[in-house]
Amino acid sequence: PDDEIRDRAVARHTQLTKPVGSLGRLEELGAWVSACQGVCPPKPFERPRVVVFAGDHGIATQGVSAYPSEVTAQMVANFLAGGAAVNVLATAAGATVRVVDVAVAGETSPTVSKFKVRNGSGLIDREDALTAAETAAAVKAGRDIADEEIDGGADVLVAGDMGIGNTTPSAVLIAALTGSEPVAVVGRGTGIDDQGWMRKTAAIRDALRRARKVGADPVALLRTAGGADLAAMAGFLAQAAARRTPVVLDGVVVGAAAMVAEELAPGAREWWVAGHRSVEPAHAIVLDHLDLKPILDFGMRLGEGSGALTALPVLSAATRILAEMATFADAGIAGP
Amino acid sequence: PDDEIRDRAVARHTQLTKPVGSLGRLEELGAWVSACQGVCPPKPFERPRVVVFAGDHGIATQGVSAYPSEVTAQMVANFLAGGAAVNVLATAAGATVRVVDVAVAGETSPTVSKFKVRNGSGLIDREDALTAAETAAAVKAGRDIADEEIDGGADVLVAGDMGIGNTTPSAVLIAALTGSEPVAVVGRGTGIDDQGWMRKTAAIRDALRRARKVGADPVALLRTAGGADLAAMAGFLAQAAARRTPVVLDGVVVGAAAMVAEELAPGAREWWVAGHRSVEPAHAIVLDHLDLKPILDFGMRLGEGSGALTALPVLSAATRILAEMATFADAGIAGP
The missing domain is CATH 3.40.50.10210 (Nicotinate-nucleotide-dimethylbenzimidazole phosphoribosyltransferase (CobT), large domain)
Incomplete structure (x- = not known):
């Protein structure tokens, strides 16, 4: 898995409309899928x-x-x-x-x-x-x-x-x-x-x-x-x-x-x-x-x-969180 | 929840094509849904x-x-x-x-x-x-x-x-x-x-x-x-x-x-x-x-x-297990 992409996924999690770290292990799993795929946000599983x-x-x-x-x-x-x-x-x-x-x-x-x-x-x-x-x-x-x-x-x-x-x-x-x-x-x-x-x-x-x-x-x-x-x-x-x-x-x-x-x-x-x-x-x-x-x-x-x-x-849900949630900027909400 | 239906769900689990009790908590959850619905097998969630x-x-x-x-x-x-x-x-x-x-x-x-x-x-x-x-x-x-x-x-x-x-x-x-x-x-x-x-x-x-x-x-x-x-x-x-x-x-x-x-x-x-x-x-x-x-x-x-x-x-998967798995009789397999 690509550590640089993993870091990018971890950083993306801080921009999503939720308190930092509030999805716990779900965030970890999403970042891992992102690192495996070598892309952030990750692609939801299709097959x-x-x-x-x-x-x-x-x-x-x-x-x-x-x-x-x-x-x-x-x-x-x-x-x-x-x-x-x-x-x-x-x-x-x-x-x-x-x-x-x-x-x-x-x-x-x-x-x-x-x-x-x-x-x-x-x-x-x-x-x-x-x-x-x-x-x-x-x-x-x-x-x-x-x-x-x-x-x-x-x-x-x-x-x-x-x-x-x-x-x-x-x-x-x-x-x-x-x-x-x-x-x-x-x-x-x-x-x-x-x-x-x-x-x-x-x-x-x-x-x-x-x-x-x-x-x-x-x-x-x-x-x-x-x-x-x-x-x-x-x-x-x-x-x-x-x-x-x-x-x-x-x-x-x-x-x-x-x-x-x-x-x-x-x-x-x-x-x-x-x-x-x-x-x-x-x-x-x-x-x-x-x-x-x-x-x-x-x-x-x-x-x-x-x-x-x-x-x-x-694991699929963790992937979709990173792929599909709005960021604070998207939603017009003041971030943390 | 209906205890008689729960018992029936527990009994049904012993007839499904798997060792008795081998799905652990998934069996418990399925039996609970069955008892809540008052029907065995339970209906997979639709809404x-x-x-x-x-x-x-x-x-x-x-x-x-x-x-x-x-x-x-x-x-x-x-x-x-x-x-x-x-x-x-x-x-x-x-x-x-x-x-x-x-x-x-x-x-x-x-x-x-x-x-x-x-x-x-x-x-x-x-x-x-x-x-x-x-x-x-x-x-x-x-x-x-x-x-x-x-x-x-x-x-x-x-x-x-x-x-x-x-x-x-x-x-x-x-x-x-x-x-x-x-x-x-x-x-x-x-x-x-x-x-x-x-x-x-x-x-x-x-x-x-x-x-x-x-x-x-x-x-x-x-x-x-x-x-x-x-x-x-x-x-x-x-x-x-x-x-x-x-x-x-x-x-x-x-x-x-x-x-x-x-x-x-x-x-x-x-x-x-x-x-x-x-x-x-x-x-x-x-x-x-x-x-x-x-x-x-x-x-x-x-x-x-x-x-x-x-x-x-x-929980949905637990429900579907009880609803959709074959029994030993269905599959022509000698049960436990």
Whole structure:
């Protein structure tokens, strides 16, 4: 983001017909959008776009989730039919939805499987999630998708996740990158019971043992303990930053991918805002690590980009304030 | 709100294609809207409406604000021209704006002065804000305006405030109703310096001495230490509740009026949700007293309904989730 433009946006805020600083965080967010766009006043968003990255995880067979892997493909169909939370929240926020099957276990519609890398990622407590070639293909898929969307006119992006078991590799990535212990990053995901929590903690512990050996290499980390969906999201987030496009981050899964993206492209986090703080304990670690302050703190834990989309209208409003409010001079009012 | 319908909405949430409880506070808000409407699923809002109550305060002549009273009428003109924060945020949230001059010091457009009670309310540190007749007229104006809007189809309401000096009587009302001390309720308002802060604290202290004598009578309190705008807002909020219409509350000024409205119509608060928590210290006291949890905590302090309007899209999204998401049965997915 352009610091000179940000300063100009901050200065413009003092000229708008309101007491200086009286819109608080809304002013900060508007100035950030202005800096991302490199123009002041900023342009209201015209094409917010959500990309949901769907993928399964072998670890789901180990009883770490309240749902079976079959639900991932069923939810992809639900996204395409428009019945999921992401569809409703995107429509409400003026965004459109794209679904990408990166590694769903099983067949999905050909409209979404162009970037498919494999059927489900590996059992990370004992084997690599991906081969080196698959990892590279998944990261590239994410980068290509970001390029396609930005070339298609998207002016603000959201990454969403769908994949039974995906909070387990996410927790492992977050622990590996922050030196956290399994119990600090394990959460209830879709809603597991105490037995499931113990199995999940053990799976994280075993996968983390493997992940720590490659913790300094983000691509190796994705290969060892991530998954194709996480790799694609990391590529997507890194490329959005390279293309100077603002992103609203979602919860713990996107957060794990964002932490890897920040390793791939240091400084990428400057192009992101945190939509919300989820209830997953590891998400607070992500926000702290990336130094991002959430817009909402709503106790959400769905994924799909749902938290980011709930917050998106707030970011849009912040942009419109800078773009559309009258100045003291316009309104003929004596300024402060 | 209808508790049986609320239970039905909570039950419906468990049937939607997402893990139980995974949308957190968004589920709570949707169930509340359903209960207010008395129907499940709830109807997405079609006519959100903001009414900005403008009024001046004699106390502004005592140096308690960073701006002179003339700014109130200038801002009313700005609202009518569409250049203020309330206009931009209302448009962004799909709401329309109505401006009402209840007690602006000076002339305003005839389109907004139909309910005008007087030119500025009294100097509350030494005299009553209003006569008994003016108080009754202002409360009735608020009630009539709520009726007009609801009869006109408004399905969610926001009250906004505009009036130089209005955080001073608001602080007095809040202190009188909660037994708080002046230093606990005084804030920086539009942005006063330390000298202004001391003058404001002294004004609150003197007005509070007068207000405490009538603290048990909400109408007398509005007369003694409130103002016509605050009285109208209290009437508006009480009547919206009587008409079973949900309201998104704004900051400290609307909050003060809401506390009085709850005294006028006990239980009215069940029909309100708090849009945000402002930086005014007295606003936290209001939220605590009314037992309301803010949607946003954004460091805002503008008034005009700005915080409520920034939060309104979140409430709208919560409503649409319940109304528009597919159920597990619809989507052919095995539920939890």
